[in-house]
Amino acid sequence: MMWLLDALLAGWLLSLMSGPLGSFIVWRRMAYFGDTLAHSALLGVTLGILLDVNLNVAIVLCAVFIALILASLQRQHFIPSDTLLGLMAHTTLAAGLVTLSLVGNVRIDINGYLFGDLLAVNRDDLIMMAIGAAVVLVILSRMWKGLLAATVSEELAQVEGYPVARLRLLFMVLLAVVIAGAMKLVGVLLITAMLIIPAAAARPFSEGPKKMALLATVLSMVAVLVGLTLSYQFDTPAGPSIVLTCAFLFVLSQLGSKWFVPKAG
């Protein structure tokens, strides 16, 4: 039972980060960007093993590196952004899988990284995640106004004197931290779901950006609790169970918005 409690705590710590950051992902239309960073996380893991550095640190560094490459590639105009993101996502995933197979002497559970492995959540991970969540929330609350201003209009924010480029970079770093944290819980392939589904479900009931971030966090925590319980009860994989619960909450929210929220008009 202890592992279940650890998993629950880890999930809730993740929710604290993914609620607000996921809202920004939705507002900034960066779902595919998040997906690409998530896919690159596996490459981060293998590089971490190869170079013998802390895996969380390796994932974050790798994701930031990929984000920088993407930013520089997006300056050219011949390949559209979504193509570029798909290209990077699958290239990094393939590179991760290939390098992983080349690291012969370590036995690694690839499935665990792709779909999450709750049994692998230990106390050290919990402490790492708690620190990560604290750092992310402090930084995010300090950059909130500037990041929101840049989300509404990057040009206007820049003219007003917000450090737009630095905010964008910082946002990517925070995203990388969340992805590193989410990897053990839901796995590389499902991380984006944790970011965007609770935020999307929160939208109809939110009158302001802060409310939406808060509600997304709460919905995400509910999904973690329910998903883990179901997973324990029916012996289903935890990550997918959590994501399915998120999706269920989203459907409820869509139905609920029809009945409880007055139509905008």
Place this chain on the structure above:
Amino acid sequence: MNDYLLQLRNASYAHQGRTLLSGIHLDVNAGEIITLIGPNGAGKSTLLKMALGLLPMTEGQRISRPGLRIGYMPQHMHIPDTLPLTLKDFLRLAKGFQPDQLDRVCQRLSISGLLSRPMQRLSGGELQRALLARALLSSPQLLVLDEPVQGLDVTGQSELYALIAQLKDELNCGVLMVSHDLHLVMAATDRVICLNGHICCEGHPQSVQQDPSYLQLFGKSVPAHLVPYTHHHDHTHEDGCDHTHAHDHQHDHDTHKHGDVEADSGERP
């Protein structure tokens, strides 16, 4: 010049090998309204973005007064439906926002009653005033307005221009704005710059109207003081040319001999 806010010296901008603007000299001073006019594709918005420091210029220099506070009203503002944002939320995002300013600015622009309305549900005119309010909230020394009256009817346009002139006096700020129609903006303008890839002519609105290069670009229309609003599509072709208006104009001056003007065709560059 002691009062200068912003200067561009010999500024040029080229994109993918095509020169869009060249040899621009621009002085913006406090207490002065400068209006940029020119046909579509003349580089009005590009010049504005260079002045704002948003576009790196290919050549030349941008000199601004140290610590210059700019209030910017962009041409477009699309707020995605996914972002729940009331007008009040939007205004509070202004850098250096001071709550005690909010009431005053909102009353000045008559948007106090709209504060709790989602940004996505503002009408065109309301959005223009909201953007102007946001620009004012940063206590600007320089207001940069990219087509501030677009989407307004003629009455609304005159009112907004008059308001901009009043605000300039109240704040003693400089104003640099883009306009499509010289006639309406004349009363509220100290200096007009006629742009078409370079500065064709500049000066007092009346004198610019007499300038040959202005006439070449905009044609000889009915004098502004007789008719408040002239629509330029009523040109005739005395030379009997039978071209269709396919709007594939090269913006060479020579092709505009017949007084054709796309400046008010409602397209956005």
